[in-house]
Amino acid sequence: MFFTIKNFLKAVLFIIGIFLITYLCIDYIQRKNNTMDIEEYSPISTLKVKQTLLTKSKYPFIDVHGHPFPTVISDLSGLVSEMDSLNMAFMVNLSGFRGLYLTKSLENIKRNAPTRFGLFLNLDFETIDDKDFESNTLKMINDAYNKGVMGLKIYKSLGLTDKDSEGDRIKINDPRLKPIWELCGILKIPILIHSGEPESFWFDKDKYNERWLELRQKPGRYMGNSSKYPTYKEVISEQHDIFRNNPQTIFINAHLGWMGNDLDALSEHLDKYPNVMTELGAVLAELGRQPKRAREFLINYKERVLFGKDYNPSQEFSEYYTYFRVLETDDEYFDYYRKRHAHWKMYGLSLPDSVLKCIYYKNALKLFPKIDKNLIK
Numbered sequence: 001m002f003f004t005i006k007n008f009l010k011a012v013l014f015i016i017g018i019f020l021i022t023y024l025c026i027d028y029i030q031r032k033n034n035t036m037d038i039e040e041y042s043p044i045s046t047l048k049v050k051q052t053l054l055t056k057s058k059y060p061f062i063d064v065h066g067h068p069f070p071t072v073i074s075d076l077s078g079l080v081s082e083m084d085s086l087n088m089a090f091m092v093n094l095s096g097f098r099g100l101y102l103t104k105s106l107e108n109i110k111r112n113a114p115t116r117f118g119l120f121l122n123l124d125f126e127t128i129d130d131k132d133f134e135s136n137t138l139k140m141i142n143d144a145y146n147k148g149v150m151g152l153k154i155y156k157s158l159g160l161t162d163k164d165s166e167g168d169r170i171k172i173n174d175p176r177l178k179p180i181w182e183l184c185g186i187l188k189i190p191i192l193i194h195s196g197e198p199e200s201f202w203f204d205k206d207k208y209n210e211r212w213l214e215l216r217q218k219p220g221r222y223m224g225n226s227s228k229y230p231t232y233k234e235v236i237s238e239q240h241d242i243f244r245n246n247p248q249t250i251f252i253n254a255h256l257g258w259m260g261n262d263l264d265a266l267s268e269h270l271d272k273y274p275n276v277m278t279e280l281g282a283v284l285a286e287l288g289r290q291p292k293r294a295r296e297f298l299i300n301y302k303e304r305v306l307f308g309k310d311y312n313p314s315q316e317f318s319e320y321y322t323y324f325r326v327l328e329t330d331d332e333y334f335d336y337y338r339k340r341h342a343h344w345k346m347y348g349l350s351l352p353d354s355v356l357k358c359i360y361y362k363n364a365l366k367l368f369p370k371i372d373k374n375l376i377k
């Protein structure tokens, strides 16, 4: 019989052999031609310049953009001691969710670290067609406010992926959402809103795309599929519509409103919408690569920018060091902590103390009068 175990094993070994030889040949050719993957290339700079390693901020700071999920259950002592070591006075947990989760989280904070954390409420927009949507949602906001919630966080899913009962995309400027924006204005609680994504996520995934590495590592972030997603301009203009139509409501346009790479546009944006603040979460690398313009921008708009990092528990607390170094020092040519966000180097902005104080805590204290001022010494 032709098919025997022995023949089968021989065939398997033959195939493995071919693969191994091919692999070794490719490896040999790559070495010979001195080629490698872009992710592998990590040259160590030979530049000898001043290095200032800051492990805590010059002034106490308030991080308005965090996702420290353990606020719902843990005793928080670990988190608090990490915060102390960084000089972080207070952290806003934007992922407060709603209902029982929110109540438990508020109770836990009250029990374990009442002065160090605040929560933002999160809503479900996909029930927008329910006949009680408006009354239920407004009641939820009022109740959360009465229990001590500090603001409302709007996730990027609104405008990108949230669908109504017909399966249609819910626009950020949908008129049915207006009572929500208005109520937050009446209650004087800010709305932190992350809309869209970096514009590069809509561009071709080719060698010219600045976020090419990110799109390779996180392919789900690609937005260029027009049958699935709106255009960048659509989403962003819907977001700006609600800023314009609700001038009594304070909005925090997250991640520098994705204009960290165009500070002229961001300046114009802040001039146009006096009810809008912004924050630095996950976009510090945009400032660190243009230290002269970024310094000028932060000096001019020092009262409009809040400190945020977009912390979540998968990250190292040492990533905060890079924030201190970019904002405070005049160091040159140093690394950012995440290659897919910056394959370029950072430069310190050497901000004046008056600007540091605004960004680190003064602006946040103005926005959130409930934060204990004694935390800032």
Ligand SMILES: [Zn+2]
Binding pocket: 065, 067, 094, 281, 310
């Ligand atoms: Zn975030």
